[in-house]
Amino acid sequence: MKKTWLKSGTRAAAFLCVFALLLALSSWALEPRDNTAAGGTARPETCGFRTLGRNTVDIAVIGNSNVFNGFSPMELWGKYGFSSYVSGEPWQQAESAVILLKQYFETQSPKLVILETDEVFTGNNSRAAVLATKAGEYVPVFRYHNNWKKFRLSSLAKRPHYSYHSVAMGEFIQTTAREYSGPADYMSASGKSEEIPQEALDSLDVFVQLCRDHGAQLLLLNVPCATSWTDGRHAAVQAYADRQGIPYLDLNLCTKKVGLDWSADTADGGTHLNLKGAEKVTDYLGQYIEEHYHPKDHRGDSAYALWQEDEQTFQSNYPA
Amino acid sequence: MSYASFEYLGVFLTVSLLVYALIPQKRRWLVLLSASCFFYVLNSWRLSVFLLAAVLISWSAALGIERAGAAEETPKAVRRRRRRAVLAAAVAADLAILVFLKYYNFLGGAGDSLLGLAGLPPLFPQLDWLKLPLGISFYTLEAVSYLADVYLERCPAERNPAKLALFLLFFPTVVEGPVARWGSTSETLFAGRMPDFRGCAFAAQRICWGMMKKLIIADRADILVNEIFNHHSQYSGLTVAFGAVLYTVQIYADFSGMIDVSLGSAELFGVRLPENFRQPFFSRTVTEFWRRWHITLGAWLRDYVFFPLSLSHRSMKLRKWGKRRLNPYYATLLPTARAMFFVWLAIGVWHGSGWKYIAYGLYYFVISLAGLLLEPLSARLCRLLRIDRTSRPYRAFQLARTLVFVCCGMMLFRADSLPVFWQMLRSVFAGGGAAPLLDGSLFTHGFDRHDLLATAAGTLAMLLADVLQERGVHLRTGIAAKPLPLRWGVYLALLLGLVIFGAYGGAYTATDPIYAGF
Numbered sequence: 045m046k047k048t049w050l051k052s053g054t055r056a057a058a059f060l061c062v063f064a065l066l067l068a069l070s071s072w073a074l075e076p077r078d079n080t081a082a083g084g085t086a087r088p089e090t091c092g093f094r095t096l097g098r099n100t101v102d103i104a105v106i107g108n109s110n111v112f113n114g115f116s117p118m119e120l121w122g123k124y125g126f127s128s129y130v131s132g133e134p135w136q137q138a139e140s141a142v143i144l145l146k147q148y149f150e151t152q153s154p155k156l157v158i159l160e161t162d163e164v165f166t167g168n169n170s171r172a173a174v175l176a177t178k179a180g181e182y183v184p185v186f187r188y189h190n191n192w193k194k195f196r197l198s199s200l201a202k203r204p205h206y207s208y209h210s211v212a213m214g215e216f217i218q219t220t221a222r223e224y225s226g227p228a229d230y231m232s233a234s235g236k237s238e239e240i241p242q243e244a245l246d247s248l249d250v251f252v253q254l255c256r257d258h259g260a261q262l263l264l265l266n267v268p269c270a271t272s273w274t275d276g277r278h279a280a281v282q283a284y285a286d287r288q289g290i291p292y293l294d295l296n297l298c299t300k301k302v303g304l305d306w307s308a309d310t311a312d313g314g315t316h317l318n319l320k321g322a323e324k325v326t327d328y329l330g331q332y333i334e335e336h337y338h339p340k341d342h343r344g345d346s347a348y349a350l351w352q353e354d355e356q357t358f359q360s361n362y363p364a
Numbered sequence: 365m366s367y368a369s370f371e372y373l374g375v376f377l378t379v380s381l382l383v384y385a386l387i388p389q390k391r392r393w394l395v396l397l398s399a400s401c402f403f404y405v406l407n408s409w410r411l412s413v414f415l416l417a418a419v420l421i422s423w424s425a426a427l428g429i430e431r432a433g434a435a436e437e438t439p440k441a442v443r444r445r446r447r448r449a450v451l452a453a454a455v456a457a458d459l460a461i462l463v464f465l466k467y468y469n470f471l472g473g474a475g476d477s478l479l480g481l482a483g484l485p486p487l488f489p490q491l492d493w494l495k496l497p498l499g500i501s502f503y504t505l506e507a508v509s510y511l512a513d514v515y516l517e518r519c520p521a522e523r524n525p526a527k528l529a530l531f532l533l534f535f536p537t538v539v540e541g542p543v544a545r546w547g548s549t550s551e552t553l554f555a556g557r558m559p560d561f562r563g564c565a566f567a568a569q570r571i572c573w574g575m576m577k578k579l580i581i582a583d584r585a586d587i588l589v590n591e592i593f594n595h596h597s598q599y600s601g602l603t604v605a606f607g608a609v610l611y612t613v614q615i616y617a618d619f620s621g622m623i624d625v626s627l628g629s630a631e632l633f634g635v636r637l638p639e640n641f642r643q644p645f646f647s648r649t650v651t652e653f654w655r656r657w658h659i660t661l662g663a664w665l666r667d668y669v670f671f672p673l674s675l676s677h678r679s680m681k682l683r684k685w686g687k688r689r690l691n692p693y694y695a696t697l698l699p700t701a702r703a704m705f706f707v708w709l710a711i712g713v714w715h716g717s718g719w720k721y722i723a724y725g726l727y728y729f730v731i732s733l734a735g736l737l738l739e740p741l742s743a744r745l746c747r748l749l750r751i752d753r754t755s756r757p758y759r760a761f762q763l764a765r766t767l768v769f770v771c772c773g774m775m776l777f778r779a780d781s782l783p784v785f786w787q788m789l790r791s792v793f794a795g796g797g798a799a800p801l802l803d804g805s806l807f808t809h810g811f812d813r814h815d816l817l818a819t820a821a822g823t824l825a826m827l828l829a830d831v832l833q834e835r836g837v838h839l840r841t842g843i844a845a846k847p848l849p850l851r852w853g854v855y856l857a858l859l860l861g862l863v864i865f866g867a868y869g870g871a872y873t874a875t876d877p878i879y880a881g882f
Contacts (some may be wrong), residue, residue: 048561049561052561053561056561056565059852059855059856062852062856063856063859063860066856066860067860067863070860070863070864074864171371172366172369172370172371175370175371176370176868176869179370180869185863185864186863186869187869189863189864189865189866189868189869190869192814192864192865193812193814
């Protein structure tokens with residue numbers, strides 16, 4: 045009896061080893077070879093920073109679609125000379141932000157990291173989803189399994205090479221406008237409290253610690269979003285920021301100071317800002333950054349020639 | 365906690381199994397009870413009180429039935445009356461909880477509409493806070509069958525309420541069934557036997573197969589099914605028909621897949637649960653389809669609704685009445701039709717509250733009754749036209765006909781309401797509407813051509829397995845008998861296929877098992 049179980053146990057272990065080997069092989073085969081869509085990257089703009097020169101990004105901005113619509117690195121460069129990159133993912137999960145930040149620290153050493161916190165409420169932060177993301181970090185096939193759709197045998201011979209460059213430094217530009225017709229006082233006290241889900245809190249803690257470990261300052265941010273942000277969510281993030289001793293800037297509370305016009309500055313009725321709205325937000329944020337973090341103005345620096353070129357292209361594509 | 369999640373398979377099931385293996389055999393059922401309580405409370409803790417009520421009602425009533433029958437000093441007729449009264453009261457109490465929680469708002473709304481027609485004020489306020497406890501539609505049927513079986517002396521009443529509680533809330537059955545019977549399940553449920561290595565491997569294979577159906581076919585198809593059904597007015601003809609077929613595939617893969625996970629989970633603990641599917645798409649008639657689809661529900665309704673009704677005094681009278689006026693075939697059909705009406709109505713109502721579900725049940729009633737009524741005519745016609753009803757082409761025609769009826773029924777089941785179903789059905793018969801399928805515009809809503817390919821390949825694999833099983837091949841035993849490289853090749857292909865082609869992760873939204881909503 046014991047012998048049978050031993051034999052069966054050995055066979056099961058051997059089977060699991062072969063399976064583990066196959067997982068490793070398929071991970072290698074399906075991992076993106078490039079930060080382009082064809083290379084297997086879901087949203088190339090998110091990791092366009094990998095193509096930039098080492099340690100050239102001073103400000104890393106991470107978050108969901110609110111931030112890649114509502115923050116303009118080229119506007120920040122043009123007005124203040126600060127080098128920034130916005131890495132947003134639609135419906136970003138807090139745990140994905142952690143992975144993205146780790147990728148940043150592989151080639152960049154941002155002095156300031158800005159995290160848009162809408163994702164802790166709107167992202168899929170369920171335990172199962174977070175587990176899947178974590179599993180994907182260690183066994184990449186869980187994360188990149190969908191790349192079978194783009195799989196080419198020829199790509200197996202290629203080494204990872206990042207070639208995608210985003211002229212807008214990650215920003216998603218929308219020039220159309222659709223008026224927000226909801227209440228103007230969407231941030232007024234409703235008395236409804238909200239809590240950050242535990243899984244998102246855990247990921248936030250890791251995010252904060254990563255910044256501390258790499259000597260980067262962290263700013264929690266909320267870009268104006270009239271359809272999903274509330275005073276209850278603001279209070280929850282504020283409480284977290286206070287606990288951690290991190291500055292928190294909620295631009296939903298100062299849309300007038302920002303100069304936001306909800307009839308013209310939103311692309312889809314109050315959820316995402318358009319280019320005009322992003323410019324206003326970035327201008328306001330630039331002043332705040334200049335005042336509190338004093339990053340270097342790189343304009344005229346030959347190491348940042350690419351940024352100068354990109355700004356010219358950006359301005360010609362989207363004249364003010 | 366969904367069966368198709370890492371939390372269930374990787375943590376809950378694994379830990380439960382380890383503890384189960386470490387505990388002495390005699391006490392193992394307590395591990396199952398604790399795990400089931402934990403599972404239930406984790407998923408539906410606020411509403412656990414209703415389950416507790418069902419356990420207490422069924423336990424005490426079963427003992428009451430037995431005690432009433434054992435009082436030998438009482439005359440037999442009185443004993444019978446008492447036993448029947450206890451049974452009726454307990455079944456009514458179990459059903460009352462279900463009816464109140466599941467149907468109050470619908471019945472109240474319908475009642476108020478009737479009162480409104482009579483010019484009277486509404487009487488039933490809508491209770492938006494009413495929620496359905498997890499698995500109530502399943503464990504209520506199990507509780508009723510247990511009571512009926514004790515009443516019919518098919519099994520003795522259980523003395524230990526904890527054992528009855530385990531039977532009703534056993535975690536592999538509580539979400540989507542199968543509807544287990546006390547008599548056939550209790551023996552293995554409380555035996556505490558561990559399967560041998562081969563048994564464990566078979567159970568794991570069944571779970572993986574179920575996950576394949578759920579993750580590769582059902583969850584992927586869900587994207588396109590939602591697109592077509594939620595924006596049905598933008599589509600017509602072939603595209604709507606394609607949506608109905610795809611939903612039929614989705615619901616089969618989802619429900620049978622989750623049942624595979626349930627049965628595989630139970631097998632890991634040495635518990636044998638009844639099968640719930642037997643290759644339903646090989647049915648020649650819709651009646652046969654329902655004998656192969658959700659078998660345990662059909663069997664429950666057959667044993668506890670159809671037989672009692674068709675053998676009742678009133679049915680006998682109806683048959684006699686028919687014999688005087690009709691030919692023998694139709695005379696026998698009369699009481700059958702009466703019982704069938706209630707069975708189909710119950711099938712419809714069991715799935716949900718609303719006119720749509722009633723129509724769903726009656727849809728199948730009309731088709732199966734029409735089949736029975738036209739049977740003599742059909743037989744005569746076939747004789748006249750010299751059509752061999754046992755021939756392959758005729759069988760293929762029957763399978764295709766059943767498939768059309770089933771897909772049509774599924775369209776009704778999935779449509780938001782009866783008017784929407786009617787609109788969709790009309791658009792199918794209006795024809796055309798193939799453009800979104802052909803020009804690819806249908807595949808731009810998060811479901812691309814690659815997804816279609818993966819769904820088709822998964823469906824093909826599922827059908828192939830069904831074909832083999834229909835031919836009497838026991839797949840797991842068959843594969844286990846093959847040489848090791850081939851055997852491992854199949855298992856590894858299934859596992860790796862699941863990892864690579866499964867619809868999970870950021871690009872997909874995890875969907876709840878469809879039948880968990882009933």
